[in-house]
Amino acid sequence: xxxxxxxxxxxxSLFSQDKLPNYSVKLLNNNSTTxxxxxxxxxxxxxxxxxxxxxxxxxxxxxLFVKDYENLSVILINTDKVGEIPKVKRxxxxxxxxxxxxxxxxxxxxxxxSRSFNAQPIPLTLITKDNQIIYRKRGFNIGDEIEIKNIIExxxxx
Amino acid sequence: xxxxITFFLFFSTLxxxxxxxxxxxVRYGDSANDYNYNxxxxxxxxSLFKPNYMIEGILSFERSNPPEIGLDERGLRKYLxxxxxxxxxxxxxxxxxxxxRGLILNQLDYQNLDFDTxxxxxxxxxxxxxxSVNLIVGDLAxxxxxxxxxxxxxxxxxxxxxxxIYGADFNHFINGFNYGLSILAVEENSQDINHNLSNxxxxxxxxxxxxxxxxxRKDSKKDNFDQNKQGSGFYLSNTNYLSNWxxxxxxxxxxxxxxDPISRDNLSENFGNALDIQRSPTGYYLHTFRLxxxxxxxxxxxxxxxxxxxxxxxxxxxxxxxxxxxxxxxxKQWYQILGGEWAGKENxxxxxxxxxxxxxxxxxxxxSGYSKNGNIYYKTGIDFQxxxxxxxxxxxxxxxxxxxxxxxxxxxxxxxxxxKWSFEMQLEYQKLKTGFKNIIISDVAGIDDLYSFHSLLSxxxxxxxxxxxxxxxxxxxxxxxxxxxxxADESKLNNDSNENFDSSNSWKSFGVSYKFDTDDTLxxxxxxxxxxxxxxxxxxxxxxxxxxxxxxxxxxxxx
Numbered sequence: 001x002x003x004x005x006x007x008x009x010x011x012x013s014l015f016s017q018d019k020l021p022n023y024s025v026k027l028l029n030n031n032s033t034t035x036x037x038x039x040x041x042x043x044x045x046x047x048x049x050x051x052x053x054x055x056x057x058x059x060x061x062x063x064l065f066v067k068d069y070e071n072l073s074v075i076l077i078n079t080d081k082v083g084e085i086p087k088v089k090r091x092x093x094x095x096x097x098x099x100x101x102x103x104x105x106x107x108x109x110x111x112x113x114s115r116s117f118n119a120q121p122i123p124l125t126l127i128t129k130d131n132q133i134i135y136r137k138r139g140f141n142i143g144d145e146i147e148i149k150n151i152i153e154x155x156x157x158x
Numbered sequence: 159x160x161x162x163i164t165f166f167l168f169f170s171t172l173x174x175x176x177x178x179x180x181x182x183x184v185r186y187g188d189s190a191n192d193y194n195y196n197x198x199x200x201x202x203x204x205s206l207f208k209p210n211y212m213i214e215g216i217l218s219f220e221r222s223n224p225p226e227i228g229l230d231e232r233g234l235r236k237y238l239x240x241x242x243x244x245x246x247x248x249x250x251x252x253x254x255x256x257x258x259r260g261l262i263l264n265q266l267d268y269q270n271l272d273f274d275t276x277x278x279x280x281x282x283x284x285x286x287x288x289x290s291v292n293l294i295v296g297d298l299a300x301x302x303x304x305x306x307x308x309x310x311x312x313x314x315x316x317x318x319x320x321x322x323i324y325g326a327d328f329n330h331f332i333n334g335f336n337y338g339l340s341i342l343a344v345e346e347n348s349q350d351i352n353h354n355l356s357n358x359x360x361x362x363x364x365x366x367x368x369x370x371x372x373x374x375r376k377d378s379k380k381d382n383f384d385q386n387k388q389g390s391g392f393y394l395s396n397t398n399y400l401s402n403w404x405x406x407x408x409x410x411x412x413x414x415x416x417x418d419p420i421s422r423d424n425l426s427e428n429f430g431n432a433l434d435i436q437r438s439p440t441g442y443y444l445h446t447f448r449l450x451x452x453x454x455x456x457x458x459x460x461x462x463x464x465x466x467x468x469x470x471x472x473x474x475x476x477x478x479x480x481x482x483x484x485x486x487x488x489x490k491q492w493y494q495i496l497g498g499e500w501a502g503k504e505n506x507x508x509x510x511x512x513x514x515x516x517x518x519x520x521x522x523x524x525x526s527g528y529s530k531n532g533n534i535y536y537k538t539g540i541d542f543q544x545x546x547x548x549x550x551x552x553x554x555x556x557x558x559x560x561x562x563x564x565x566x567x568x569x570x571x572x573x574x575x576x577x578k579w580s581f582e583m584q585l586e587y588q589k590l591k592t593g594f595k596n597i598i599i600s601d602v603a604g605i606d607d608l609y610s611f612h613s614l615l616s617x618x619x620x621x622x623x624x625x626x627x628x629x630x631x632x633x634x635x636x637x638x639x640x641x642x643x644x645x646a647d648e649s650k651l652n653n654d655s656n657e658n659f660d661s662s663n664s665w666k667s668f669g670v671s672y673k674f675d676t677d678d679t680l681x682x683x684x685x686x687x688x689x690x691x692x693x694x695x696x697x698x699x700x701x702x703x704x705x706x707x708x709x710x711x712x713x714x715x716x717x
């Protein structure tokens with residue numbers, strides 16, 4: 001039975017799509033919605049936390065260009081413990097993260113999204129097109145934002 | 159063979175709607191002080207997407223003998239099968255839920271600390287924009303390493319707890335306020351203990367900030383024990399924005415299970431203690447610098463008054479300053495009456511600095527930012543901490559306390575050369591005074607009290623230094639060299655003459671990491687790592703040192 005299960009997993013892996021699961025999620029302002037309601041034609045997703053320095057660096061860098069693209073949505077999935085909401089809000093305000101209808105901060109309180117996306121260690125960055133994951137990147141070094149920008153432009157202008 | 163074909167056909171018809179992600183992690187370690195481990199962890203997630211629902215299975219397999227920390231595992235470590243609709247979901251398996259801000263229930267899985275409070279059972283969630291309901295029922299199996307029981311080993315648990323939990327959580331948004339109400343029952347049948355917890359919350363977001371209040375009550379009953387234990391507490395937080403500046407103030411008063419200095423840390427006897435599934439807001443700064451993280455505090459839900467004040471804002475377009483002030487103490491000042499018995503005197507609303515109330519105080523100032531061209535990132539600061547972590551005696555004749563007092567200066571610098579190379583440098587310096595402060599009270603007029611301090615270490619001040627240099631090439635190769643030193647002779651702390659005790663005062667290591675692609679990484683490490691407190695998101699555990707050994711980690715997302 002175990003062999004059959006493993007074979008099935010292998011078989012499905014060959015043909016499966018890397019699709020964004022449509023979970024219900026909670027935003028920083030405590031509103032509930034679903035992941036698909038937050039996405040656009042192209043979406044940049046980043047798993048982050050206030051204590052994660054590479055994550056903060058990555059967000060600082062991508063914030064410099066994400067508003068240049070009309071069809072791009074940004075979803076920052078925060079993995080801080082639920083009690084750290086004040087810390088998250090303080091950082092978002094101090095750094096002026098441009099929250100609007102195309103820039104969202106999702107709170108992954110029970111680590112549901114983190115577990116589902118194998119997001120540890122963070123940062124984990126994903127780019128989706130029509131809710132299909134087309135790019136995954138783990139970790140961040142200054143300079144990586146150029147690669148992210150190039151991928152976004154390739155997808156938008158292809 | 160027929161069943162095999164059937165399975166293939168069945169899965170083939172579904173292939174276009176199925177999503178599978180897998181992760182493999184292989185870890186090996188071998189050191190001179192027998193910190194040896196080998197682990198293989200394989201996680202897989204299978205999701206079936208349909209227009210109106212989703213079914214998902216998460217399986218986690220582990221083979222470890224022994225693991226880096228915890229008990230040996232062979233087979234299925236965790237599983238979860240979930241059915242998700244737009245407004246509700248039903249899950250079977252290892253359930254993790256968080257209610258409110260965690261004061262009543264906040265289930266976590268930190269494998270690096272062997273801390274797992276997931277419940278094997280059933281979870282249900284219903285949510286609409288203004289309303290949500292969570293239900294949970296399941297079994298918890300917890301394990302700990304504690305000196306309260308025989309056979310203490312920092313890596314292998316020696317104390318085990320089985321709990322059966324069930325409860326409900328209700329949240330409602332109305333007239334601009336968020337209300338929440340939760341009740342939870344926890345049964346420890348092997349110990350004949352029952353806990354009943356209730357939590358009420360109210361919060362409001364307004365244009366220039368937010369305010370949040372959470373109250374908890376816990377009743378614990380043990381069969382054949384005369385008295386029930388009743389505890390309570392509350393947490394209040396307020397954040398205000400003044401342009402780009404943010405000011406957060408939080409206050410907590412926790413009185414779940416107050417015990418005198420003798421029985422304060424005896425977790426196996428204090429059946430009224432707060433539970434591991436309760437994780438409150440951290441209340442302290444979560445440091446990421448190496449030396450500072452060793453002195454990180456954990457909120458004591460059983461007996462603590464705490465105050466936290468944080469201000470942060472931009473100095474200019476590239477630089478940010480943050481000021482953090484934290485103060486806490488126990489809810490009582492402890493003193494000894496005739497015969498050496500302990501008695502407690504209630505503190506006021508605010509934390510006190512009185513030594514007999516386990517005071518802790520920290521001021522942390524941090525600057526961070528980028529150079530004008532964005533190629534250099536820096537983070538630096540200065541930290542002052544004062545703590546009494548043990549009250550040994552407090553009578554009219556003498557007083558004795560165990561204290562920690564530290565000043566730390568950390569610095570992090572990252573450079574990006576603009577080519578394929580980037581560099582990172584971390585420097586930390588800490589002056590730490592740790593030991594016993596004794597006062598002999600003079601009852602003779604004209605003669606002052608006699609103050610003295612002694613440390614088990616050879617030095618009055620422990621000077622700790624940490625240097626780490628890293629370089630990354632082409633986002634593929636990373637090289638790291640780290641060295642940590644102390645001037646103190648820590649072998650004097652080895653009271654048990656433990657042969658695995660690491661008595662070094664210098665720890666050097668060299669690591670290489672190679673990223674094959676975005677999903678596959680190999681790390682090789684050789685050297686030593688100093689032991690000490692390791693914290694993840696406010697959950698802390700003492701980790702043994704790793705002395706002169708080899709570590710190899712390989713991780714792969716098999717997608």
